[in-house]
Amino acid sequence: MTAAGHGIEVAGLHKDYRVHRRQSGMLNTVRSVFRRTYETVPAVQDLSFQIEPGERVGFLGPNGAGKTTTLKILSGLLHPTAGRVAVAGHEPRLREHRFLKRITLVMGQKQQLLWDLPPVDTFAQNRAIYDIPRSAFDATLKELDELLGIARIAEKPTRQLSLGERMKCELAAALLHRPDVLFLDEPTIGLDVSMQLAVRDFIRDYNERTGATTLLTSHYMDDVAALCPRVIVIDKGRLRYDGALGELVEKIRPDKSIVLRYAHRPDRSALERIGTVTVCDDAKAVVRVARSDLREAVAHLLLDPDVNDLTIEDPPLEEVLRELFARSAAEPA
């Protein structure tokens, strides 16, 4: 197996955790001092996928699906129980320094910035650790400042920065060595909408400028929709979908929503003859129709002189995923 350039290959990946189980109650607490019961919990099961160099891929799944476990295996923090993994031509579990210099893992809920020192000190530390020549360091920092606007904030102690400012500096610290492969685990978690947009734009710009392979997990579907033409969906550690985002939406929800605005309350029964009415209030209606019937439905609705505005929308990604996970929950684990 090879992962030429800076691609990612995963084949038959398994990861089990051994977990200590104890029932509640004093007696069980005392008993556990002498005899412990362990249980093997599968976190990832028979997962296979391939990511080409330079791709931006969304890695989706509900809480506990195995996303973070997989990212940690790909970055060398966890050893797989079975299966083969190659990232940029390296076996991550060996954690060779040559490999670590080519990747980065940003975890929105963990930080690498030195808490009581300004981010510039973390940058300097990373320059020394990654052995970045001064000229390359200055050029990268300048570029990151253009994208993130960090020059003004990087000299304040980290603890005095806002969450958004900290995340910008985290991203800068993680990218100073110009990694070929980016693993981003919830990079926008807790950020306000404008900061989410800024981080999202930055990730796209960085990927386009450097051609870095990017694997992103996020609970904000707007992040995924804006950044990832392809998604890999896992649930209970198993692969549920791997392909284009648009095709996933079409496969799970083969309908579109027509949003109509009226000057007065619309006639619900007339709309029900066209499709499924999900909203019908004083000035607005939403009708769901099969994609194949869309053209005919729109033509019919446009004939109605009371319609002031008409837009066609895909179902929200959240709804699509909820439906996908509901289907997989119905299947045996």
Place this chain on the structure above:
Amino acid sequence: MRTVTAYPTLLRIGFASAVAYRTEMLVWMLTMTMPFVSLALWSAVAADMPVGRFDQKAFTAYFLATIVVRQLSGSWVVWELIQEIKSGALSSRLLKPIHPLVVYSADNLAAIPLRALFAAPLALFGIASGGAAVPHQPHLVAAFLLSLFGAWIITFFVMVIVGSLTFFMESSTSIFDIWLAFFMLLSGYLVPLELFPSWVRSVADVLPFRYTLGFPVEILIGMSSDADIVRGLAIQYAYGGGAAALALLLWRTGVRRFGAFGG
């Protein structure tokens, strides 16, 4: 090679951290002043007549020297390791192309100049009190500095050994408490080893505790012969090397198990 070139920067950042945490560090340094209590007790005992080779001035010099040596050879890596392994914060260190123990060592060593500011007045007072034959011959100064570094190596790597046990058990704090109990007794921290019965001294001579404190203290106050120093340095560095080897082995094995903690 990268480790060598990165080390000065790591020391500089470590020093900046120590300065940022100066209040916490000062409080922590004050917790190492237990020898003042011993000094008060033993000075009272030696008020009428010396105890062995120790009169009041010798006790003053000895216990001030223990504080100085402890400040200059101390480490806190065990607490940091236990906390970072349990919380999963170790992950961000493991993702960097440098051995995490190199970064921990720089953090710990970088604080020594700040601790020296605290230790220096005590050392000067010890000298001024006239109880100590502070070595001024170059070979004794070199031996003292070597023994100080040897003490730091043993302390640091023993802490890494105990901290790394957290990879295998839920917390190794209590194991370090056991180490500390033996350290208090057998390092010369509370009682000069010379005052123990000879069989205790013999045991202390072959255990590592003396080489983390008492041995450099004895050199500093001129209580050691050249032969004792050579023999002591050999034992000290053997312990340092052994502790380092065991620490690295435990670390390597433990990092493989790190996944069990998630984080």
